[in-house]
Amino acid sequence: MAFEGLAERLQGTLDRIKGRGKVSEADVKEMMREVRLALLEADVNFKVVKQFINRVKERAVGQEVMKSLTPGQQVIKVVNEELQELMGGEQSKIAHAQKPPTVVMMVGLQGAGKTTSTAKLANHLRKKHNRQPLMAAADIYRPAAIKQLETLGEQLNMPVFSLGDQVSPVDIASQAVDKAKEEHNDYVLIDTAGRLHVDEDLMDELLQIKEKVNPDEILLVVDAMTGQDAVNVAESFNEQLGLTGVILTKLDGDTRGGAALSVKAVTDTPIKFAGMGEKIDQLEPFHPERMASRILGMGDVLSLIEKAQTNVDEERAKELEKKMRNADLTFDDFLEQLEQVRSMGPLDELLNMMPGMNKMKGLKNAQVDESQIGRVEAIVRSMTKDEKQNPSLMNASRKRRIAKGSGTTIQDVNRLLKQFEDMKKMMKQMSSMQKGKKKGKGGF
Numbered sequence: 001m002a003f004e005g006l007a008e009r010l011q012g013t014l015d016r017i018k019g020r021g022k023v024s025e026a027d028v029k030e031m032m033r034e035v036r037l038a039l040l041e042a043d044v045n046f047k048v049v050k051q052f053i054n055r056v057k058e059r060a061v062g063q064e065v066m067k068s069l070t071p072g073q074q075v076i077k078v079v080n081e082e083l084q085e086l087m088g089g090e091q092s093k094i095a096h097a098q099k100p101p102t103v104v105m106m107v108g109l110q111g112a113g114k115t116t117s118t119a120k121l122a123n124h125l126r127k128k129h130n131r132q133p134l135m136a137a138a139d140i141y142r143p144a145a146i147k148q149l150e151t152l153g154e155q156l157n158m159p160v161f162s163l164g165d166q167v168s169p170v171d172i173a174s175q176a177v178d179k180a181k182e183e184h185n186d187y188v189l190i191d192t193a194g195r196l197h198v199d200e201d202l203m204d205e206l207l208q209i210k211e212k213v214n215p216d217e218i219l220l221v222v223d224a225m226t227g228q229d230a231v232n233v234a235e236s237f238n239e240q241l242g243l244t245g246v247i248l249t250k251l252d253g254d255t256r257g258g259a260a261l262s263v264k265a266v267t268d269t270p271i272k273f274a275g276m277g278e279k280i281d282q283l284e285p286f287h288p289e290r291m292a293s294r295i296l297g298m299g300d301v302l303s304l305i306e307k308a309q310t311n312v313d314e315e316r317a318k319e320l321e322k323k324m325r326n327a328d329l330t331f332d333d334f335l336e337q338l339e340q341v342r343s344m345g346p347l348d349e350l351l352n353m354m355p356g357m358n359k360m361k362g363l364k365n366a367q368v369d370e371s372q373i374g375r376v377e378a379i380v381r382s383m384t385k386d387e388k389q390n391p392s393l394m395n396a397s398r399k400r401r402i403a404k405g406s407g408t409t410i411q412d413v414n415r416l417l418k419q420f421e422d423m424k425k426m427m428k429q430m431s432s433m434q435k436g437k438k439k440g441k442g443g444f
């Protein structure tokens, strides 16, 4: 998962001041030094880091005291808000033209994931917004691009407009728009050609397409794994073409995250979507707020709930979210969550989204060990109904019984109980931070 190193360092630094009742200017300075290093190491653009640190310092030092938070928490709140701001503040949605079709040009270098993202976006628009997109294959240079898009179209059972590789991309694009009008497709996604590097020919061609079809969106697809290169690519595409948004791909890899944290600040172009894997449904709207709290280890409850909603009924999800926010989760809820999570897909990915789960795993960087999860489940299942609802009942003899019943040891039981308490504590903190945020009062 992206951001792991950054998350670990930032959380380590912030953990130290979290509970402090007093934070001096020197503390803030010291902490900012570490945050600065963590960001630079995550390959965040140095100018962006400088601005970020200055803003946090300014706000954190001269802060107006908010009663619900300790000073340590207030500093974390500032870091969280500024991280979110850095990545674009509010979520930025895809355009929707008053008069259909909405024309979207997909641009980017070869290998960034443009063709894949075109199909992912088409799938997203149909599934989440009930739209009927037409994809257009205008990448006539990369030998397999047209075929690739056609195959993806077949898989999705969605139309792909192509005229082979002997017709100019400008004509393909404009005829695709005509076709969409005829067929009442409400979006046209044009997969344009890439190159290995930004060059004049490429830009000329893209500019010609732009002039001809007058797109509502020009989305640049960049590979997050390329770090600062991605930012440079974004800068030059933006200068020459005027972008409306960015799709950051391969955020599922072990990128240090610098691109995600710098693109918006450097180009003033919002990240609209993130590619989280090779599969067609692994494209997610980019939520700066959720991403920031994921980096700071506050989990990503909303993304998790959203994912859960495809499997679980909405009422129950809301109830669970409320419980998590009020930190009165019981072991019954925990078990239910565990089951849901298991039915939802790759555990690594999901666990990262859960508050405190980073820590619960105990072993950082360790692969999620399914048998360990099985053990946790066995322990919870060996508890009585009362114990699940009220873990404070637990005493030595109960623990012994549970360990025996679940085929584990008392240490295992103790560890789980402690982790569960930690998780609740963290939720409490998170929820008071959120409450504080709602009250707002314009900063501190």
Ligand code: GDP
Binding pocket: 108, 109, 110, 111, 112, 113, 114, 115, 116, 117, 142, 194, 248, 249, 250, 251, 252, 253, 274, 275, 276, 277, 278
């Ligand atoms: P294009 O040249 O820009 O059209 O690139 P492609 O769409 O052909 O993608 C290049 C490679 O990147 C393919 O192997 C894709 O499966 C892969 N890819 C695209 N998006 C993602 C992503 O979000 N995560 C991962 N892991 N791989 C991706």
